[in-house]
Every structure is written in structure tokens, then in C-alpha cells.
Amino acid sequence: MKMKYKLLPVICLILLACQSNEKATDNKALSTVKEEVVAETEEVADQDETAEKMVSPENVSLNGTIIVSPQNHASVTIMMGGTLRSISFLPGEYVNKGSVIAKLENPEFINLQQNYLESAAQLEFLETEYNRQKTLSEQEAASKKRFQESKADYLSMKSKKAAAAAQLRILGISPENIEKSGIIQSLLITAPISGYITGTKANLGKYINSGEAICEIVNKSQTMLCLTAYEKDLEYLSAGSPVTFRANSLGNIMFDATVISIGQEIDPVSRSLNVYAKVNNSNTGFRPGMYVTAQIKKK
CATH class of the missing domain: 2.40.50.100 (RNA polymerase II/Efflux pump adaptor protein, barrel-sandwich hybrid domain)
Incomplete structure (x- = not known):
């Protein structure tokens, strides 16, 4: 009986140590999860910020392609x-x-x-x-x-x-x-x-x-954008307007362009016309025919 009483404190200490280790492991795992959640939240926030820049009541949204001039x-x-x-x-x-x-x-x-x-x-x-x-x-x-x-x-x-x-x-x-x-x-x-x-x-x-x-x-040294605009947005468009765009195949990298001309004939079916913009910062990754999403700030 005396031996049992002597072992009891030792067993209690072992149990307390195991609980402490498990708690430390749980805390470490919880910390890792928190870090992953924060990282994902920041990534989503960055994507939302990019989306907010691309979609705004103050901007006209256009789609189109990268082209080169006839010259x-x-x-x-x-x-x-x-x-x-x-x-x-x-x-x-x-x-x-x-x-x-x-x-x-x-x-x-x-x-x-x-x-x-x-x-x-x-x-x-x-x-x-x-x-x-x-x-x-x-x-x-x-x-x-x-x-x-x-x-x-x-x-x-x-x-x-x-x-x-x-x-x-x-x-x-x-x-x-x-x-x-x-x-x-x-x-x-x-x-x-x-x-x-x-x-x-x-x-x-x-x-x-x-x-x-x-x-x-x-020759890709001077690329352009051919964007599709609709009749309802004509009042917001003019030569010299700044354009922000991204090429879908190049991720969320933003590029700048400037409107140089606006088509003079509206398609009778789609009620759209072409808007041409000169790319200000050309990229070696650009290829004629690439699909782009663009925004023009309302004048």
C-alpha cells in the first residue's frame, strides 16, 4: 500500500505534463491555422481591391483585344x-x-x-x-x-x-x-x-x-487596344481619355493606355462601336488577339 501512495504523485505529474504538451501542440496548430487564414484574407482583399478598381460607377467598362496598327x-x-x-x-x-x-x-x-x-x-x-x-x-x-x-x-x-x-x-x-x-x-x-x-x-x-x-x-513594339463600347457610353468617351486594362492571360497586372480614336459607325444590331487606345507601357508578353478587360474613367 505504501508503494501505491508513493507512485501516485509521479503518475499525476506525468498526466499534467502530457496535458501541457497536448495544449502546446494545439496552440501551435491553432497559430498555424490563424496564419493561413490571415494570408488567404489578405489575398482575397488584394483581389477585391483590383476588382474595385476595374468596376466602379465612375468608370466605363469595356472588353476588347490587343492589336497592332496597320503600319x-x-x-x-x-x-x-x-x-x-x-x-x-x-x-x-x-x-x-x-x-x-x-x-x-x-x-x-x-x-x-x-x-x-x-x-x-x-x-x-x-x-x-x-x-x-x-x-x-x-x-x-x-x-x-x-x-x-x-x-x-x-x-x-x-x-x-x-x-x-x-x-x-x-x-x-x-x-x-x-x-x-x-x-x-x-x-x-x-x-x-x-x-x-x-x-x-x-x-x-x-x-x-x-x-x-x-x-x-x-511588329509588337507599339501595341494598341481595340475595345468595344456601347452607344449609351459615348458621352463618357473622348480622345485622350486614360485607360486602365489588364490582359486576361497575364493575371492581375495593370497596364495603362490612352484613347486615340473612336469609331464613327455604330453596329445596328449590337449598338456598339470600336474604341482604339495606344498602350503606354507595352509588354513583351503582349500578343495580337489577346483578350483584355479595360476601364475608362468617365469624363
Whole structure:
């Protein structure tokens, strides 16, 4: 019996220690839960704050897409049909203005150069003959008829050479270089602007018709917004109005833009029109066609 009484205080102390440890563990777990709840609350608060900025009675809400101006979107077309013999680009690749992106072959291209060179050679002879006849005519040593014929031949060939030169320039070929270096076998197709290759419609050996696009080039250095506004909001919109927007694929990051023009024709069905804004702080993540949500502060 004495042994039992001696063990009783020890057992009580052990029980008290276990209760203390359990309480400490519970307090620690409770503290962790509180921290998680606070973090979630702050995150929700941030989202609510962003939503409040995007939706306000003082703002006009608009949806739309990211675009580039017509000056920054080029279709690479050719003025003469032909077969593609080489391609120097990949879809999505960045190219610089003036860089060769493809080579085209067509016998007519060679004939055009030949016509120019022949015209240039004949013009040189006819010009010499014209000047000789002019001198003789002034000295009355030759007939007026012969002089007039010589003049007509010279002016006709001069016009023919000018026409052939103009055709070469349209194709991006320097007539002067043809005279120096001779006939070029392939027509070089160059990038009209700097930007990213999109809309590729070419492959080796394909025949490309005159006016057909080989690819598109998009320059994203100056992006714009094409927003849809409704007739009821027209009174609140004007050129110069500040725009706040976010691209849906880039999260809650906010960007700024400025209204530069407002469409003049209202769609008869939706009663809407387009509003165009210039992006003030462009982002490398922007891509034409991205969906955006925007706000314009009421004027």
C-alpha cells in the first residue's frame, strides 16, 4: 500500500505534463491555422481591391483585344508569280527590315532584265545618232525628215527603257545594279518591316501567284487596344481619355493606355462601336488577339 501512495504523485505529474504538451501542440496548430487564414484574407482583399478598381460607377467598362496598327502589320506579297526555291524564316521568328526571307524563280523575271539591258544598249546608240542628226540638221547638211525619225526612235527607246526600269524597281531590283553585275537568276523577297513572322503560307517548291501573301510580319513594339463600347457610353468617351486594362492571360497586372480614336459607325444590331487606345507601357508578353478587360474613367 505504501508503494501505491508513493507512485501516485509521479503518475499525476506525468498526466499534467502530457496535458501541457497536448495544449502546446494545439496552440501551435491553432497559430498555424490563424496564419493561413490571415494570408488567404489578405489575398482575397488584394483581389477585391483590383476588382474595385476595374468596376466602379465612375468608370466605363469595356472588353476588347490587343492589336497592332496597320503600319506595324505587313503582308509579304510578290508582284510577280514564281516558284519558291528557298525560305529563310520560321514561324514566330523575328526578322529585320530588308533581310532576305525567300527566293523566287520565274523565267519572266529573267526576260524582264534582258529587255532592260537591251533597251539600255539600243538607247545609247540611238542617242548618239539623234545628236548627230540634230547637229547635221542645224547645219542644214541633212534632211529634216531624217532628223525627226532619229528623234522619234530615240524617245521611243528611252520610254521603253524607263518602263523596264520601273518594273524592276517594283520588284525591288535596282536597274543600275543589273547594268553593272548582269542578270540575276532569282528574285529576292525581303521583309518590308521588322517584326515576328506569322501566318506562314509557303513551302519549298510551291508556286506563288502574283499578289499572294507568303507570310505576315507583326511588329509588337507599339501595341494598341481595340475595345468595344456601347452607344449609351459615348458621352463618357473622348480622345485622350486614360485607360486602365489588364490582359486576361497575364493575371492581375495593370497596364495603362490612352484613347486615340473612336469609331464613327455604330453596329445596328449590337449598338456598339470600336474604341482604339495606344498602350503606354507595352509588354513583351503582349500578343495580337489577346483578350483584355479595360476601364475608362468617365469624363
